[in-house]
Amino acid sequence: MRIGYNWLREFVEFDMTPEELAESFTMLGFPASCVGPVEPEYPGVLTGVVEKVVKHPKADKLVLCDVSSAERRFKIVCGAPNVRDGMKVAVATVGAVLPGGLKIKKTSIRGEPSEGMLCSGAELGLSDDAAGILELPERTVSGVTLDEHMGAAETVLELEVSHNRSDCLSVYGLAREVAALAGGTVKFPDVPTAGANGTAQRGQDFEVDIEEASDCPRYCGQLLRGVKVGVSPHWLRRRVEIFGFRALNNVVDSTNYCLACFGQPIHAFDYDRMRQKSVLVRRARQGESLVTLDGTERRLNPEVLLITDGELPIALAGIMGGEETEVVESSQNLLLESAHFSPPVVKRGSKVLGLESEASLRFSRGTDPEMAGRCLEYVAGLITSVAGGNRSGKLIDRYPERATARKLVVNPRRISVVLGGAVTDSFMQQSLARLGFGWKTGKKGVEISVPSFRYDMSEEVDVVEEVARSYGYDRFEERAANLSWVVGADEEQELFLEECRSWLVSLGLNEAVTKVLVDPGKAEQFLEPVSGEEPVRLANPASLAEAVLRPSALCSLLEAVSVNLRRGAEDVRLFEVGKVFRRDSGAAAREHYVVAGVLCGRKGPPSWRGRELPECDVFDTKGIVEGLLRKLKVDSHEVLCYDGRVLERELAGYICYDDKRLGVFGAVSRRLLRTFEVERDVFAFELNADELRKASCERVRFAEPSRFPAAKRDIAVVSDAALPQSEVAELIRGLAGEHLQRLELFDVYTGEAIAEGKKSLAYSLSFQSTRRTLSDTDVERIMQRIVQGLEARGIGVRGSSASAN
Amino acid sequence: MRPPGDKVDTEKSVRELRESAAREIESASTARELEEARVKYLGRKGLLTSILRGIANLGEAERAVVGKAANRAKEELTSLIAGKRESLEQGLRDASPRQLDVTLPGTGDWVGSRHILSRVARELREMFVAMGFSVATGPDVEDAYHNFEALNIPEGHPAREQGDTFFVKGGLLLRTHTSPVQIRVMEETPPPIRMIFPGRVYRNDAPDPTHSPEFHQLECLYVDRGVTFQDLKGTLAHFARRFFGSRIGVRFRPFYFPFTEPSAEVDITCIACSGGREKPASGTCRMCGGTGWLEILGAGMVHPAVFRHVGYDPEQFTGYAFGAGIERLAMLKYGITDIRFFLENDLRFLEQFA
């Protein structure tokens, strides 16, 4: 909202510059900034004094004037008959532009130089007098801009008013806040009068009836006769434009000015175009309709409150007038309306019609019923002073039940406690009084009476805020909160996720935070048809490409891979810790955390040693996953063959724990790569972080390391190529017994010296007892057991030896 | 050669040998010359060695004198040679070119990075945990009760009619703030509560440099007997100074939120122009628009209506709450110019914050 600095000063006295005023508003809860001065109306026109007048040597009707404006001096040739020494004048200096568009230049008139022009009333658009120059009053200060002299100079402030403070959507409302701050009073301006403006007593010209008083607690009407619709005076146009209205004509500008000044919407009907000369406020009937000012036909229903002429609708009460009774150029007799409508009724009506206006905005948030009468007096006076005409008959005021001030019972001690003891009872009382609140000490506490314009006050805490605002937020001291023991909640989860992040960062992955809202077509591909799961869909997506919640973090990570490759990245290694969302057909949405990652490109960073680095493969993702499991102390897990469609079946696996799938690793399927327009191999993993946390050993039990030496042996076996290595390892572990400390696979070989369909696996074993030193014989016995056991299962042993290391 | 019996001669020749040996050692310019000198005098067949061997043939008195002189000469020469060798080697090291170019890059693995959002979230979490706060998270898919009603935003409230809520098919919605987690915690736990609530939130705003449909918040709640407005100011000012630096100015100004009263917005002095003290060349500071202040978060004392919804007695307990956008805090602190960078994950963005 925009208001003028000088405009505000007409309502309240204060001693602040525009910048200081903006700062004060900000600290009162109305974030404000100083927009700056309005465009000058008379750029380059100054006040001045005619110092000396002499005749033009070559022209009878012209004179040469010496004019001063403060320190400046001008020589001006003038032809006006009324110019004389000592006269206060308006000087248009070189460069000035007059309202008619005339630009002042340095000229020479009949051989005499002229550095400007003395202006007539007509040239300034101030009067019709074009013959003589405009004489300014004797007390005029020389050397200021004409704008300043005429009070047209104005500085504009822009401020935000939160929607609970509808009482501050006007200059007067804001003036109240300034008055409370500065300790002054706000004054309602005098009603403008246009000279002898006798009220023509013609008796009653119209009737007002209200069907339901609760819909319209107050209705004031005034008839004006003989109004001449035309252009508004400059000051009026300027002010309504500052507030944000377009200047239209003197009647509409006057009603808008009243809204801007006091927050009271006024409606003017063309009295002559009303079929019945009466007003009836009632609810619309089903099937009724009205063409509103904007030319739209509105279908009405009983939720909408109407102004009717007794029979037919002429306006949507508090929202918009009808086209039929609109004030037009030819209108002469006007019926002015200033009312108070029930806020919920206007709000509801505005909503069902989908129609908002400056009026409905204010009525639906609440206007001050006490202001309706005064504002009508004011606007009637204003219109007759700028558009002529007379009031006809008395102002009609239907206000059957005067609003009684709402009362709140508050406990000052409690207010003081919340505000940390900073304010006293007397401070509260004084500051509330300045804001228009009453204070009465009673048995139960203090009874606060709320002014009629404050719709935001409904309980004690609202009073707390008023007191805190009055005290000044910046005056409260900063305190350290007392310590009390509080329960924990999700710290462990946070620490666990933090652990996952730091592990993955330590492996050289870049953490990503990607979007949750994704393309349904892409999301679909991350769900296995057999699972019966569906993505969680938005009912009102912003775009089709962001219409479902991702079922997998890989969905948005692959997008990030695609984007980075397109932008020229060669190696992309990303991971994310975030949420995914799914729902079983018809059931509620489920969400859980995942740890996911994608690898594309070389295994390691390029090096000057020149070795061509191999590309990442499936085992890099598996290595990351296994490392993470080890880091998180997930003690045992299984790897099963992959049968889904997100990854390539031959190049992927499930990680399982306790018969539950923790997640997957492997090569991203060709189909998905095509979907994301990625032309390189991408390897990925995704683990359910919630399940991972459950599987992660909460507290490790310490086992004392053996003090006896370890014995090492190597063994090379030949098995069927199709036999999973894990089975061979399990077999060895079982055969070796309790003394086996470590079993490491250090070579896998097929080819020369190994029969077709077979493979060679080489392991290194380490034996150690916690109770004694194992002798060679002990270890040989174990090795023999292993060899025999393996051979019994058809796995040949190529050799075994004491380990080289 | 004179016969070895001559006492005077023998003693004299020891002295002469020592002097000529010392000269030769001193003048050696290579390790080889030095070695030659050593062999000449101290070698198995060296001149001084021969004298020492011949001592046994001398008379008793003479033996003592010559033996002492010869042994001292040997010690002196040995030490001279060692010293010379040291200085020759040092000279060699200084003169010879390095074998290894240590400016070649080291070999190593990829260097990973934390996302700036998770980094800032961690910093904030650690800061508040150190102040005695615990952490709670909640579902992203919420119901209207926890996201609105319980926070004193009933149906028809203007804050609810901004049209920025994403609804999920089936009647739920995506949380528009992390405040519903506050409600969930209070429903489950009696006071005192001192907690922070980090998480992702969703608003149907058109993306632009300061708006993203998905962003992150950190909210904070403290409920106990006797929590005051001053406690709120103290905590927030401490937080702002720790996060943005101790020289930052902080101000509180009244604001409106449905779920707090009194409510405030918190501003810090502009980082770009130091709160208006350093006017930029262009005239008006682009970061703060010339006001000298930057809004960082919203805060207030918890509205009693919120307490009534969760069954807390507002007569007994008071509390404060605040909420900040993590992206906004990161943008201000690190000078990030567009909120859309955060979820784009361009490596050139990610790697800056390794």
Ligand SMILES: [Zn+2]
């Ligand atoms: Zn700035």
